[in-house]
Amino acid sequence: MSSDITANDTHHAHDEHHDHGPPSGLMRWVLTTNHKDIGTLYLLFALLMLLVGGALAMGIRLELFEPGLQFINPDFFNQLTTMHALIMVFGAIMPAFVGFANWQVPMMVGAPDMALPRMNNWSFWILPFAFTLLISTFFMEGGAPAAGWTMYPPLVLQGAGNVPFMIFAVHLLGMSSIMGAINIIVTIVNMRAPGMTLLKMPLFVWTWFITAFLLVAAMPVFAGAVTMLLTDRFFETSFFNAAGGGDPVLYQHVFWFFGHPEVYIMILPAFGIVSQIIPTFARKKLFGYSSMVYATAAIAFLSFIVWAHHMFTVGMPVAGELYFMYATVMIAVPTAVKVFNWTATMWRGAMTFETPMLWSVAFVFLFTIGGFTGLMLGVAPADFQYHDSYFVVAHFHYVLVTGALFAIIAGVYYWLPKWTGNMYNEKLGKLHFWLSVISVNVLFFPQHFLGLAGMPRRIPDYAIQFADWNFWSSIGGFAFGLSQILFLFIVLKTIKGGEKATDEVWEGADGLEWTVASPAPYHTFATAPEIK
C-alpha cells in the first residue's frame, strides 16, 4: 500500500528488452508464457462467455415474459438455466478475475512475470477445450445438462449422454483453476519486489491471495463430488443411493463444501478491485487497510464452515440447522467491516465520479442489498419460506451481477487505459453505467417480490398472479443484455485507439502499476523495483 515507490525506471528496463517484444501472429497467443498476454486471453474469453451466458439468459427471460409456454419447451428451459449458470460461473466470472490477477498481480508486487509462466499458459488453454466439451452437449441427442448447475442426484443421473461430458468439463475447469491458483499463490509469496512486505501489498493482491487458497482447497472437493456422480451413473457405486447405504444428501454436503467457498471465490477479488478504485477517486487512503485484510481472511475462514445453509430444508438435525445458521450470520461481521471501510474511505474525500468510480459506488450499494437478503436467507426458519423461490434468484444475482460483475466492469474501465494505452470514451462509459444500473434493478429487484409471493425458481411457466413482475423483470433483462453490447463496443473501440492515456492515468492512483508506461510494456520489472 506504499506510495513511496522509488522511481524505478521501468522504461529503461523496457529498452533493454526491445528485442524480446511479443512475437507476431496467432501463435503468439497460443504459445505465450507472458502474464499480460495470458491475462488478455482470460479477459477476452470471459467476455465471450459473458455474452454466450447472457444470450441463454435472454432465452430464459423471453420465456418468462408472460405466463404460459410460448417459445421454449420445458426441458430446453431447464437446459438454459443450467448452462447459463455453469457458463457464467466457470466461464465468465472466474476467468475474468483470473485475467485481472494475471495482468495486475505481477505488476502490483513488482514481479517480472507470474512464477510459473508455462503452467500459466496451460491454466488458460484448458478452458476453451473444457467449454467445447460442455457446450457441445447442446448439439447432442437429449441436449445439454438440465438438472441445475448444482447437479443434484438423483435427478442429474437421469440425464442423457451429456452427463459424462459435463462431469469431465468440470474436472478440466477444476484443473485449470487449481493450477491458476497455485501460480498466484507462488507469485505472491515468492516474487514480491524487495521491500514489498505482506502488509504493503495492494488489497487486490491480498484478496486474490486468499481467494487462491480457497480455490486450492475447494476445487478438488468438487472434483471428488462429480467423480462420485460419474461412478454412481456408470460404474454402479452407491454413494448417493439409499438402498446401497448411501445418501443423495451426501452429494449436497460435498457439493456445498465446495460451493460455499466458491461463492467467496467469486466475490473476494471483487472486493479487491473496489478497494483499489474507491481510494483513487476519493483521493484518500483506504480507511482501514489492515482491517480489510483481516476481514477478508475471516470471511475466507468462515466460508468453509457454513456450507449447509444451502440445505436448510433437506432434513438436517436441529442442532445442525442451528449451528449453520449462527455460523452463517457471523459472516455479516467481517462483511460489514468491508462495507463501512468503503463508506468511510469516501467520507469527506475529494470525490470525482469517473466511470470506474460509478460502478464501484453502485457495487457498494447493490452488493449490500445482496448481502442483506443473504442474511435473511441465512436464518433457518425464514429460509424454509424462501428456499428455492425467486427470492434466492434475486439474492444471488444481486451478489453476482451487481456484485462480482459490476466490480469486473469497474476494474476493466479502471485498468483498460493501462492495458491498452488508450482512454475509453468517458461519455459512453457513463451511458453504459446508467443504462446498466437502471436496467439491472428493473431486472432483479422485482424477483424479490416474486419470491416472497411464492414463485419457485427454475420453472418455465407460472401462475397468473406473477405475470406483472415477470413482465418488468424481462423488460429489465432485455435492456441490461442490450446495454452490454455497448460495453463490448466500448472495449473494442478502446483497444483500437482513442485518446492516449498518461502513465499515471488517474490523478489519485497509487501503486506500482501506475509507475510504468501506458500501455504497460511487454515485460515489466525485469529488475525489481525497490519499495520503501
Next chain:
Amino acid sequence: MSHEQGSYYLPAPSYWPLVGSIGLFFMLGGFAAYLGGASMTFMLIGAVILIVMLFGWFGTVIRESEASMYNAQVDLSFRWAMMWFIFSEVMFFAAFFGALFYARQLSGPWLGGAGNNAMTNELLWPGFEFLWPSNGPGNVGGDFKVMGAWGIPAMNTLILLTSGVTVTWAHWGLKKGSRTQLILGLFLTVALGFIFVGFQAYEYGHAYTDLNLKLTTGMYGSTFFMLTGFHGLHVSVGAIMLLVVLMRAIKGHFTAEKHFAFEAAAWYWHFVDVVWLGLFIFVYWL
C-alpha cells in the same frame, strides 16, 4: 527469450501446454464418448498425446535445470507450487473420506432409524439395522465378506512405512554425496512401491473372486474401492516419479545442495504414505 545469468528464469513460448490441453480434451472427451457407447479410440489417442506431453515438458524442465538456468528463487517457486499441489490432493481425498465418515456416522444410522428417523426406517426399510460395513438396506451387490485388516493390508502398511525410511536414507546419501546410497535407497523405495501396488492388485482379485466384495457392493464397496483405488493410482504415480528420479540419479543428475525433483517426489511419496495410514485405520481396521 535470452536469459540473464542470475535473474528469474522466464521460459520462452512453449508448445507443451497446448499439447497437454489437446491430450486432455481427447482423453476425457473420448472417455465420455466411450461411456456413451463409442469405442475407446479417442480416449487412447488422448492418453498417448498426454504421455508425449509429459515426456516433452518434464524433459524440457530437466534440461533447463541441468543447464543451471534456475536460480534459488525459481527453486523456491517450485517448492511452494509442489506443496500446494499436494495440499489440493489432500482435499481430493478429503471428499472421499468425508463420504465415508458421513455414511458411517450419520446417514447410515439414520437409515436404521437413529435420531428422529424411526418412521423413515419403519416405512421405507422396515427391519433394517445399520451395521458397518454395509451394502445398505437393499443388500446392493449381494452378500459379501469384509476385507480383513491384518493380512495383506497390514503387510502393505509395513511396506509403505519401510519405503518412507528408504527414501529418507537415499536423501541422506544424496546430501552427504554418496551416490551408491542414493541409488540403492531409491531403488529399494521404487521396488517397495511396486510391490505394494502388486499386493493391492492381488487383494482386489481376492475381493472380487472370494469375498464377492466389488465396486458395486453398496456403500462399503463404493468407499472401499474408490478410496483404495485412487490411493493405488497415486502410489503408482509416486513410484513412477521416484523411478524417473532414480534414472536421473544414475545419470549423475542432482547435487548435494540442489535436488528439488528428488525432494518433490519424496514429499509426494510421504503424502501417499500418510493417506494410506488413514485408509488402513478407517477403511480396513475400524
